[in-house]
Amino acid sequence: MAKGRNGGSRRKDGVWDPLKSSSTDRQRAEAVPKTPQTMSPAYRLAYVDEDFLCREELRPIRLQLELLKTEMMLTERGIRSTVVMFGGARIPAPGQSAWAARNDIQRANLEAASVYYDEARKFARLCSKYSATLGFQEYVIVTGGGPGVMEAGNRGAADEGAPSIGLNIVLPHEQAPNAYVTPELSFNFHYFAIRKMHFMVRAKAIAVFPGGFGTLDEFFECLTLIQTGRMERLPLILFGEAFWRRIVNFDALAEFGTIAPDDVKLISFVDTAEAAWKIIQDFYEHRE
Numbered sequence: 001m002a003k004g005r006n007g008g009s010r011r012k013d014g015v016w017d018p019l020k021s022s023s024t025d026r027q028r029a030e031a032v033p034k035t036p037q038t039m040s041p042a043y044r045l046a047y048v049d050e051d052f053l054c055r056e057e058l059r060p061i062r063l064q065l066e067l068l069k070t071e072m073m074l075t076e077r078g079i080r081s082t083v084v085m086f087g088g089a090r091i092p093a094p095g096q097s098a099w100a101a102r103n104d105i106q107r108a109n110l111e112a113a114s115v116y117y118d119e120a121r122k123f124a125r126l127c128s129k130y131s132a133t134l135g136f137q138e139y140v141i142v143t144g145g146g147p148g149v150m151e152a153g154n155r156g157a158a159d160e161g162a163p164s165i166g167l168n169i170v171l172p173h174e175q176a177p178n179a180y181v182t183p184e185l186s187f188n189f190h191y192f193a194i195r196k197m198h199f200m201v202r203a204k205a206i207a208v209f210p211g212g213f214g215t216l217d218e219f220f221e222c223l224t225l226i227q228t229g230r231m232e233r234l235p236l237i238l239f240g241e242a243f244w245r246r247i248v249n250f251d252a253l254a255e256f257g258t259i260a261p262d263d264v265k266l267i268s269f270v271d272t273a274e275a276a277w278k279i280i281q282d283f284y285e286h287r288e
Contacts, residue, residue, distance in 0.1 A: 073187075164182055167189065
């Protein structure tokens with residue numbers, strides 16, 4: 001902030017603010033003499049007291065903070081729309097071993113699935129190449145920030161010199177962001193629900209690759225929002241038709257009557273990055 005003669009300051013948005021900033025008072029509070037009173041937890045400024053912020057009663061505030069932090073930083077970066085990529089963390093890059101395999105069958109399956117790593121990387125390249133023509137403000141790749149298909153997505157963006165977003169989450173087994181996420185766009189979450197909101201709030205397309213419970217959860221969340229009209233219809237693309245037809249019998253749901261026959265049409269199946277990108281292009285051809 002620009003400082004004024006009388007101690008005021010000008011915010012980033014250019015508005016003059018005569019009040020002392022919270023960061024200034026934080027520094028002043030840290031500089032006071034150390035006494036039994038100032039060292040007491042009660043004396044800490046509430047907004048820098050981590051123990052206080054982590055209290056159970058403060059959950060609504062933490063939810064709001066997780067929503068606001070990412071939203072504000074993406075807005076400041078000028079990112080207006082994204083292409084979301086979901087997929088398994090356990091799928092290795094071609095030529096790498098399947099670190100998560102517990103037996104030979106799993107190892108063979110996961111290593112054969114490395115074809116999806118390649119397609120995810122190609123797909124992210126295609127999206128990012130187009131994003132470059134729009135100043136990297138539209139069609140920006142966003143993944144869960146982890147390994148496997150997520151890494152492939154961020155890596156494909158990096159191949160084109162494009163920024164990409166990683167929405168990590170704290171898990172029991174430490175999962176650091178993959179090396180291809182743009183550091184300034186690497187976020188970490190405690191709440192799954194807020195993380196999901198950030199996946200969807202700027203989405204222009206959602207590409208889902210083979211994966212496990214997490215991928216299925218993310219896919220069905222998006223599908224339900226679209227089916228119920230809580231989210232605008234957009235390209236919802238499943239990579240690997242053979243995999244998905246085996247995992248979920250969509251036609252059986254329609255035949256039984258628990259979904260409408262047209263609900264199946266909310267999904268597109270592809271096996272290649274080029275086919276997926278064409279679906280997105282065709283969908284938005286007359287809408288932009």
